[in-house]
Amino acid sequence: MSFIFGSSRDIKCVYNPGNNQAEQNYDGSIKTFGVDIGYQKSGVMVWGVIAPTNNLGAGALAGDYVGATATVALGLGVGANALVGGYKDSIALQPFSVQGMEGLNVAGGIGALTLKAAP
Numbered sequence: 049m050s051f052i053f054g055s056s057r058d059i060k061c062v063y064n065p066g067n068n069q070a071e072q073n074y075d076g077s078i079k080t081f082g083v084d085i086g087y088q089k090s091g092v093m094v095w096g097v098i099a100p101t102n103n104l105g106a107g108a109l110a111g112d113y114v115g116a117t118a119t120v121a122l123g124l125g126v127g128a129n130a131l132v133g134g135y136k137d138s139i140a141l142q143p144f145s146v147q148g149m150e151g152l153n154v155a156g157g158i159g160a161l162t163l164k165a166a167p
Contacts, residue, residue: 055079056078057077058075059076059077060074060076061073061109062074063109065102065104067102069103072109072165073167074109074166075163076161077161077162080117080160081157081159082117082157083157095131097109097139097140098139098140099138099140108134109134109139109163110134110165111139111163112134112161113133113139113141113163114133114159115158116157117131117156117157117158131159131161133161141161
């Protein structure tokens with residue numbers, strides 16, 4: 049459930065670095081500050097990772113990210129996010145993520161994402 053001034057959701061993330069490297073798991077939360085009206089039943093986000101190296105060590109994505117966010121859902125919906133942060137603000141989560149969700153929701157404003165390495 050979200051409100052006109054913002055929302056907060058717990059998330060679980062899996063980072064697949066490719067190149068036969070092991071997947072990394074993260075827990076975290078995503079918060080929206082701005083207009084966020086409605087509810088979401090479930091959702092999936094897919095982000096590309098842009099970093100100063102293609103060999104990120106385990107837990108390298110842990111940290112705080114911030115940027116612009118917008119979503120619209122009427123039954124099924126889509127969204128876009130532009131988030132920058134992580135280690136010394138050197139990691140960008142793909143400028144426009146693809147987000148699929150179920151619910152009735154309209155949101156726009158500033159998004160804040162916090163990721164912590166999960167066991």
